[in-house]
Amino acid sequence: MRRYVAARLAQSALVVLLSLTAVFGMVRLGGDPVLLFLPMDIQAKDVNEFRQRLGFNDPLAAQYARFMAGALHGDFGQSLRYRRDALGLVLERLPATLLLAGTSIALTLLIAVPLGLVTAVRRDTLVDHVGTVAMVLGQAIPGFWLGLMLIYLFAVALRWLPTGGTGSLAHLVMPSVVLAAFFSARVARLTRSAVLDVLGEEYITTARAKGLGEGRVIAKHTLRNSAIPIVTLAGLEAGQLLGGAVITETIFAWPGLGRLTVQALLNRDFPVVMAAVSFTSIVYTLMNLAVDLAYGWLDPRVRVRS
Amino acid sequence: MAAPWLTRHDPLRADFVASLAPPGTPGHPLGTDQLGRDLLARVLYGARLALLIGVCTVLVTAVGGGLLGLLAGFFERWPSTIVMRLADVQLSFPFILLALTINAIVGLGLRNIILSLSAAGWVVYARVVRGEVLSVKQRDFVHAAAALGVGRGRLLFRHVLPNVAPSLIVVASLQFSQFIVAEAAISFLGFGIQPPTPAWGSMLSESRDFLYVAWWLAAFPGAALALTALGVNLLGDWLRDTLDPKLRV
Numbered sequence: 233m234r235r236y237v238a239a240r241l242a243q244s245a246l247v248v249l250l251s252l253t254a255v256f257g258m259v260r261l262g263g264d265p266v267l268l269f270l271p272m273d274i275q276a277k278d279v280n281e282f283r284q285r286l287g288f289n290d291p292l293a294a295q296y297a298r299f300m301a302g303a304l305h306g307d308f309g310q311s312l313r314y315r316r317d318a319l320g321l322v323l324e325r326l327p328a329t330l331l332l333a334g335t336s337i338a339l340t341l342l343i344a345v346p347l348g349l350v351t352a353v354r355r356d357t358l359v360d361h362v363g364t365v366a367m368v369l370g371q372a373i374p375g376f377w378l379g380l381m382l383i384y385l386f387a388v389a390l391r392w393l394p395t396g397g398t399g400s401l402a403h404l405v406m407p408s409v410v411l412a413a414f415f416s417a418r419v420a421r422l423t424r425s426a427v428l429d430v431l432g433e434e435y436i437t438t439a440r441a442k443g444l445g446e447g448r449v450i451a452k453h454t455l456r457n458s459a460i461p462i463v464t465l466a467g468l469e470a471g472q473l474l475g476g477a478v479i480t481e482t483i484f485a486w487p488g489l490g491r492l493t494v495q496a497l498l499n500r501d502f503p504v505v506m507a508a509v510s511f512t513s514i515v516y517t518l519m520n521l522a523v524d525l526a527y528g529w530l531d532p533r534v535r536v537r538s
Numbered sequence: 539m540a541a542p543w544l545t546r547h548d549p550l551r552a553d554f555v556a557s558l559a560p561p562g563t564p565g566h567p568l569g570t571d572q573l574g575r576d577l578l579a580r581v582l583y584g585a586r587l588a589l590l591i592g593v594c595t596v597l598v599t600a601v602g603g604g605l606l607g608l609l610a611g612f613f614e615r616w617p618s619t620i621v622m623r624l625a626d627v628q629l630s631f632p633f634i635l636l637a638l639t640i641n642a643i644v645g646l647g648l649r650n651i652i653l654s655l656s657a658a659g660w661v662v663y664a665r666v667v668r669g670e671v672l673s674v675k676q677r678d679f680v681h682a683a684a685a686l687g688v689g690r691g692r693l694l695f696r697h698v699l700p701n702v703a704p705s706l707i708v709v710a711s712l713q714f715s716q717f718i719v720a721e722a723a724i725s726f727l728g729f730g731i732q733p734p735t736p737a738w739g740s741m742l743s744e745s746r747d748f749l750y751v752a753w754w755l756a757a758f759p760g761a762a763l764a765l766t767a768l769g770v771n772l773l774g775d776w777l778r779d780t781l782d783p784k785l786r787v
Contacts, residue, residue, distance in 0.1 A: 243626075250627045258643060372768035374719045376726055377760030380742065384753050472632045479634070479723050483746075493635065494727055497642040509639055513630045520630075 236528055244521045249300075251513040255506050256299045260292065299506075308507035313499050318507035322489060328398060329488035332407055332481070333473035339412035340419055341466065347416070348423025348462075352431065353450065363420070370417025379410045379483040396485035407484040411477055415469050422465050426458035433457070463526050471519030474512075568758050571744070577754065580736040581762050587737050588718045588766060591652055595717045598656040600710045603663030608702070610664065611671025612694050621664055628661045634720055641729045651730040655717050666709050670702045677701075704781040711774035715767040722763050738763045 283289055286309075287298065302308060308318040351363035386406065387395040393402050430436065431454060439449050478490035485491070489508060496504035568577040610621035628636065640654035674680060675698065683697050724730040725739025733740045738759040745755035 246623075247626050247630050250623060251630045254627050254631075258639065368768065368771065372715070372771055373764045374722060374760065374767065376723060377742065377756070377764060380746065380749065380756045380760065384749055384756060388750055388753075478632075478638065479727065482727060490635075494638070497639065498728060505639065505642075509631065509635065512632065512635060516632065517630045 233528060237525060240521055240524050244517050247517050248514055252300060252303050252510055255510050256296055259502055259506060303510060309503040311501055311504045313501045318503040321492065321504055322507045322511050325487060325489045325492045328486060329474065332477065332486060332488055333470065335404055335408040336411035336415065336473060337470050339408055340415045343412065344416040344419035345423055345462065348420040349427055352424045352427035367417045367421045370413050375410050375414050376479045376483055378413060379406065379480060382406050382410065398487060407480050407486050410480050411473065419462065419465055423458065423462055426461045427454055430454050430457045460527060460530055463530065464523055467519055467523035471516040474515045474519065568754060571755055577758055580741060581758050583736040584738045584741060584759060585762060587731065588721065591721050592714050592718045594652045595655045595659065596710050596714050598652065599660045599713065600663055600706060602656065603660030604667050604706055607664035607667025608671055608694060608699065611668040612675065612698065625661045625664055633658055634723060637720055638724055638727065638729060641724055646729060646732055648731060651721055651724065655720060659713060659717065662713060663706065663709055666705055667702055670705050671698055674698050674701045708778045708781055711770065711777050715770035719763065719767055
């Protein structure tokens, strides 16, 4: 197990370094960075001064070294708009994103796992058909459209909930439902197929044959053995959510990481973009790592194979 | 594709007298928007644009990603290492964030949105194809062909590629709806396709300002998007079940 953990840690560290390089590359290879960083209506002499100040006149290798050294110390430079530490701005948004992500994941697991389980156990009954249709629909309906429709229904027409922003529990309802709807559909579908796979295994037949009650067969033998794909998908989606739900946060004016990223992109505030994208990538990589380590814990066979 | 024949309205022509007409108005079955443009015409032209973007992106990613996966699987060693490390790096960014950021950097418009979606989306093909090639390569008929002195290029394209093609098609169909929805999302956020071009994403974005007075502006483009995604997903599921029983979930 220790070797497995060490190997995965080393690999993740490498991915983080390469991802930071990719962030640098994306911004620098996309043409003259000054044109990206500055508004359109700026004068030539200002452009030159700006270039000098941000060090764009230095050789690319020197710029790269400076970026990497800064990034590894958590220094992505100053926000061009707010004149503040870029990473500080990102971290400031983290609690809001964590709250939204946590609620949506909890909601997803609460809906999706029971739904997947029931549709698999009651296969080819009415429950299964209704559930499966709901899953297919949930996957196809784009989150931002669902968000708009919910705003229309609950905020405009019925006036039950606020259209956006934060502050109370009521503000949290719509964004987390929108996120959970999409992710639940995927997780439930996967749960259903994983449970169906396990139900076909011989040890389930054995468990039934030795007279175990159906409740115990499902709870002890089926669920635990179907856990791996579910944990994988849930972990990956948690990673996505922690990076900020870019679109949902924008629709509901939720002051999280995703909205910060979109605003920074619109404002051409590239130090903040680089900080936010790098941060997301690192969180995402760590989530992948956590999922892989959970694998090793859930299924000892994984440790041996690697 | 058939949009010009299905509606006689120009999706760009404004008619302020008839602005914000509700659905069911004579001549405008789905109503009109804030400038009096016919909504049905805009939704239909939007469909054309979405499908165009979907098809182009899928083609670019399938060919590009497929080729890289083919090379990585066939030659192993350093081509494989490079492609797989690249894939790891790409997969450390959420898809939509990557496509959005690339789009903000390369700029707006049709060509650039296809470019950014492709740059963010090729990885899946490369991974799937590489995995398939690795297993196909071990099969007897490939060894036999190699023993008969078939050249490497011919071996790759005549013997390995056809056996990998089904999974490539399955992945393509499953990616198709993801690309369409991602394009709409990016245009919705103010990048990608810009108004007045009738794209579903930018139409939804404009509709937000009129949500209090004109629900239909948000409802119909989104419904069209959802139905398209649903149809393509179902097609993808069906293709997967028929072409590749191994992948059945």
